[in-house]
Amino acid sequence: xxxxxxxxxxxxxxxxxxxxxxxxxxxxxxxxxxxxxxxxxxxxxxxxxxxxxxxxxxxxxxxxxxxxxxxxxxxxxxxxxxxxxxxxxxxxxxxxxxxxxxxxxxxxxxxxx
Numbered sequence: 001x002x003x004x005x006x007x008x009x010x011x012x013x014x015x016x017x018x019x020x021x022x023x024x025x026x027x028x029x030x031x032x033x034x035x036x037x038x039x040x041x042x043x044x045x046x047x048x049x050x051x052x053x054x055x056x057x058x059x060x061x062x063x064x065x066x067x068x069x070x071x072x073x074x075x076x077x078x079x080x081x082x083x084x085x086x087x088x089x090x091x092x093x094x095x096x097x098x099x100x101x102x103x104x105x106x107x108x109x110x111x112x113x
Contacts, residue, residue, distance in 0.1 A: 001062065003105050004045060004054040005032045005076070005112070007088045007097050013051075020047045025073040032074045032109065034065060053083070053098050055105025064113060076112035083108070 006026040010018055024044060025033045034057060035041045045054055057065075068074050083097025090096025092104075101108065 001034050001057045002037050002041070002045070002054050003032055003034050003057040003061070003065070003109060004052050005105070005108065006030065006052050007083060008051045010051065017048055017051065020044050021051065024048070024052075025071075026052065027073070028075075030076045030078060030112065032065065032076050032112075033072060034062065050098060053092060053101055053105065053108070055101035055108075056103055057109075058103070058106050061106040061109050065109065068113070076109070079108055079111040081111065 004024060004026065006021065006029050009029060010021065021027075024035070025031070026048075037056075045052065065074050084090065084092060085095040086097075088097040091099040092101050093099065
């Protein structure tokens with residue numbers, strides 16, 4: 001399972017990106033959704049990679065998210081200490097807030113609860 005958190009707004013984006021975010025149930029910033037790690041879902045995530053951050057969800061964080069909501073999405077707070085040192089326009093690999101976080105998504109989600 002992978003967790004996806006929307007980080008940025010969609011002003012000035014294409015309709016395809018907006019539709020993909022809607023299909024992932026990421027309607028607003030700081031919304032989180034959990035999906036299975038399939039090639040189709042990975043393709044959807046890569047299409048919206050400039051607006052979301054994602055990673056592999058562990059069992060402990062999955063249980064916390066399950067307790068918080070029974071909807072297909074979870075509304076989270078803004079993260080304590082922010083998304084990254086360089087803001088939300090840089091990839092996570094360069095110290096920013098968007099892109100693949102791998103296992104570190106669990107730390108971000110716990111800071112957002």
